[in-house]
Amino acid sequence: MATVDECRTALHALAAKLAANAEARGKLDLDRTLACRVTDLNTAFHGRLAGGLLVDIADGDDPKAKIALLAAGDDLIALLNGRLDITRAIAARQVVVKANxxxxxxxxxxL
Known part of the structure; x- marks a missing residue:
């Protein structure tokens, strides 16, 4: 079972990966608040997606976030590390994404 620290580390690793690939990918016209809720650990993180980057990651939920990702800790880590396909995870209801x-x-x- 994943821990809160492992989930936090995986989010920061994703932010670093997005920053490293930002130039190759080009600017993404998306500026939204993001909440990542880890269902089995009863914890959450929040941040902001801006220009294809994940910034301002902090502990705690943001109930007004424009994008919300809900997943169990192990599924979140597998998703962020590239071991879980987002489309299949959503179809299997392992991951829920609430967004426009x-x-x-x-x-x-x-992704």
Missing amino acids: PFDLLKLRKL
Whole structure:
């Protein structure tokens, strides 16, 4: 079972990966608040997606976030490390993403 620290580390690793690939990917026109809720650990993280980067990651939930990702800790880590396909995870209901449909299309470019 994943820990809160492992989930936090995986989010920061994703932020670093997005920053490293930002130039190759081009700027993404998306500036939204993000909440990542880890269901089995009863914890959450929040941050902001801006220009294809994940910034301002902090502990705690943001109930007003425009994009919310809900997953168990192990599934979150597998998703962020590239071991779990987002499309299959959503179809299997391992991961729930609550967002505007247009934002979802833009998010696919990040993943």
